[in-house]
Amino acid sequence: MSRKPMVRPGGRSARVQEAVHTAVRELQAEVGRPELTIPLVAARAGVTPSTVYRRWGDLQELLSDVAVENLRPDTPPQDHGDLAADLRNWAEQFIEEMASPIGRAYIRDALLGAPDGDNAARCSQYAAEQIDVVLARAAERGEDAPGVELVLDRVVAPMMYRILFRPGDPAAPGAPGAPGSLTAEYARGLVQDLLDGFGAPH
Amino acid sequence: MSRKPMVRPGGRSARVQEAVHTAVRELQAEVGRPELTIPLVAARAGVTPSTVYRRWGDLQELLSDVAVENLRPDTPPQDHGDLAADLRNWAEQFIEEMASPIGRAYIRDALLGAPDGDNAARCSQYAAEQIDVVLARAAERGEDAPGVELVLDRVVAPMMYRILFRPGDPAAPGAPGAPGSLTAEYARGLVQDLLDGFGAPH
Numbered sequence: 281m282s283r284k285p286m287v288r289p290g291g292r293s294a295r296v297q298e299a300v301h302t303a304v305r306e307l308q309a310e311v312g313r314p315e316l317t318i319p320l321v322a323a324r325a326g327v328t329p330s331t332v333y334r335r336w337g338d339l340q341e342l343l344s345d346v347a348v349e350n351l352r353p354d355t356p357p358q359d360h361g362d363l364a365a366d367l368r369n370w371a372e373q374f375i376e377e378m379a380s381p382i383g384r385a386y387i388r389d390a391l392l393g394a395p396d397g398d399n400a401a402r403c404s405q406y407a408a409e410q411i412d413v414v415l416a417r418a419a420e421r422g423e424d425a426p427g428v429e430l431v432l433d434r435v436v437a438p439m440m441y442r443i444l445f446r447p448g449d450p451a452a453p454g455a456p457g458a459p460g461s462l463t464a465e466y467a468r469g470l471v472q473d474l475l476d477g478f479g480a481p482h
Numbered sequence: 483m484s485r486k487p488m489v490r491p492g493g494r495s496a497r498v499q500e501a502v503h504t505a506v507r508e509l510q511a512e513v514g515r516p517e518l519t520i521p522l523v524a525a526r527a528g529v530t531p532s533t534v535y536r537r538w539g540d541l542q543e544l545l546s547d548v549a550v551e552n553l554r555p556d557t558p559p560q561d562h563g564d565l566a567a568d569l570r571n572w573a574e575q576f577i578e579e580m581a582s583p584i585g586r587a588y589i590r591d592a593l594l595g596a597p598d599g600d601n602a603a604r605c606s607q608y609a610a611e612q613i614d615v616v617l618a619r620a621a622e623r624g625e626d627a628p629g630v631e632l633v634l635d636r637v638v639a640p641m642m643y644r645i646l647f648r649p650g651d652p653a654a655p656g657a658p659g660a661p662g663s664l665t666a667e668y669a670r671g672l673v674q675d676l677l678d679g680f681g682a683p684h
Contacts, residue, residue: 384597385597388593388597391590391593391646392594395586395587395590395649400646400647400648400649401647401648401649403647404643404647404648429663432640432643433640433643433672434636434640436643437639437640437642437643437644438634438635438636438639438640440639440643440646440647441606441634441635441638441639441642441643442639444593444602444642444646445602445603445605445606445642446602446603446606447597447602447603470635
């Protein structure tokens with residue numbers, strides 16, 4: 281499946297990954313993606329090209345790996361005091377980041393990794409982990425809440441579907457179900473429709 | 483945006499497209515995708531490589547174009563006499579085709595086309611057109627029905643999200659919201675949950 285060996289924090293493998301990822305990010309900014317090559321990345325990272333080929337296989341897989349790392353959330357979702365507000369804010373931020381040109385490029389690169397690899401699954405896992413935090417807080421407050429898989433189906437999936445399969449949709453104001461709806465309002469509507477079935481305050 | 487010129491049926495452009503698409507399909511079956519090159523495809527199609535480069539740009543874009551064509555539905559959805567049955571059957575067939583290894587490969591190839599191109603949008607358009615047929619029949623029967631955009635959000639998007647971002651999900655029986663749920667049962671559950679809000683018979 282994945283070519284990546286287990287990475288021990290601080291071990292050589294982790295240092296190589298860090299150096300190569302950094303080299304990709306720097307070179308993407310400096311020379312642009314079309315000019316990237318594995319020898320160029322390896323030289324910048326101070327490793328041999330064969331080290332990069334052995335670990336990542338090809339440039340597409342390496343770019344996919346870097347993209348997923350860029351999509352990893354830095355912080356847990358903000359706590360706004362109730363489930364509806366937490367989910368709404370998380371969904372608004374998610375659509376803003378993912379529908380941006382940079383977000384779209386990362387998602388695309390992530391999906392271009394090996395079809396049987398785990399990069400696409402890691403994207404979904406990041407979203408699920410953030411939602412888990414929101415749902416765990418709701419449970420502590422005693423709020424009724426849907427399960428994480430239902431939030432993925434009802435909130436995350438529609439946003440990602442439109443980002444990937446409706447690239448021409450303008451980011452115009454729109455209710456759920458309206459075309460051209462990659463907006464905060466659309467994200468809020470998805471959350472609202474989901475929670476309407478759960479008696480949560482909103 | 484797209485490199486493809488307008489295609490007049492029966493014109494030279496249409497004949498070139500047909501010959502090149504056929505060459506790609508034959509060669510994928512005969513020599514496999516990793517061995518495909520544009521010169522090889524051009525030779526089989528009886529055109530010059532520069533004709534292919536001019537029209538499609540590169541091999542990835544050509545494969546994307548062929549994949550989308552393979553995803554085009556051959557027939558309208560079956561008429562089962564009521565909205566719930568029509569949507570259920572369409573969704574079951576959709577998940578069966580798209581979650582298959584061949585379906586996944588086509589979706590992936592379609593998404594790998596030019597990011598500002600229209601191949602991904604054509605996939606969504608095909609689904610929307612099929613759903614439109616189902617919804618128009620419901621309207622003729624006087625049934626309450628959701629709009630096509632809501633069906634995309636609630637039925638199509640969750641299936642495609644799991645196909646793309648949960649590639650490791652086993653195709654095990656599962657209700658909506660359960661992991662490992664790329665099954666006919668999951669598809670039926672998505673339709674049921676959607677129609678529960680519309681008072682349609684099911």
